[in-house]
Amino acid sequence: MSALCPVCNFTLPLTLIQSHVNSHFEDDEIENDHHLALQLAYSSSSSSSSSDHPSSSSASSSSNLDNCNNVASLVHSQTKSQFYSIGHGGLICLLRNCLESELKSKSKPLECSTSLLSGFVDHFQSSKEDKGWGCGWKNIQMQCSHLISHREEAKRVLFGGSNFVPDVPSLQRWLELAWDKGFDVSGALHFNTRIYGSKRWIGTTECAALLRSFGLRARVVDFAPEKSKSMYLSVPGSAVAPKVKSYGPMDRYVVKKGGSGTGKTVGSHGSSSSRISKGAVLMNWVWNYFSDNRLNVSSGVHMTNKGPLYFQHEGHSRTIVGIQRRLQGTTSTSTPQYNLLILDPADFTKAIEKALIEKRGWERHLKRGAHTLTCPEYQMLYVDTGIAEGAELDKLKTIDSHFVEF
Structure with missing residues (x-):
């Protein structure tokens, strides 16, 4: 009634x-x-519901x-998640200070350094209750902390407008509700539509299903060899995300502007994926994402309007909050060296804060170079702006991914 x-x-x-x-x-x-x-x-x-089927x-x-x-x-x-809160702009503000101090140190006078950062992100560390299986949920919490902080439309719809990030058991119940609404049917069947109270691993597609159930435009990107026989990472939900080549909104991050449309991934200087390592392919994509595909970005530390990236690989997931690019000299022929700037649920928030405040040893917590990207496959998730409704929302119930070839 x-x-x-x-x-x-x-x-x-x-x-x-x-x-x-x-x-x-x-x-x-x-x-x-x-x-x-x-x-x-x-x-x-x-x-x-459809009026065409009165029965x-x-x-x-x-x-x-x-x-x-x-x-x-x-x-x-639902219960608000407990975490170690940091004032004065949080960890991202402290990270920005450290990156700016690097520029002022002039230890490498011929080096041109540019860093791009997302906005505010709370760090959610793994606890003894979820150690070994909870990293996926912690990265969902980090993603949501940014959305609630920076996007009014997301704050309005997420978790009933509660204006806080729920704890893991509450998130598990929200995911079950997403499945009940028809989001990621195949993934739901893998878990028998039940995840509450479970210690089973989740991955990128579960994050996508959860966020999409609120109307958020969560997008999944796969990085893998073209001829890879492996169709998924070691997290169950990823097994049901069809990998498709993207010719659309993702082109601004994947395909060189003015290209032939063949789907070849390009680096920042136009080299095809066959000529550069998989680490470089992924780094170039992340750089293009945070820079919004701008070719020329001035040196320095820049806050962008981009949200963090959920970063999944075999056995673990982390959150990318920015990227640093270094060039030797100022010529366009210089080979860029990249560092991902990440927040890892396995790290202790207090230890990260201490290292950033003291500006000593923070690199080992937050920087990851291309040489560390040794896994055969990776997945990313990012959230576009706006809220989906109607036919678009219904289409988001099927989780697929944009494919980037190593």
């Missing part, structure tokens, strides 16, 4: 209508955000009502 709100004419289940109407006359911003989230969740569920409308309405009630219940019961 449902009823019409006399204030805004919005249709809601009878179990929610009283609190919804009251919310119109409350000044509590958090409470209003909560009710708005419930409205959005119910609206999204209702839109999936199934009753079952569909019942399913939508159950889904809405489950969302409302989880919004109330």
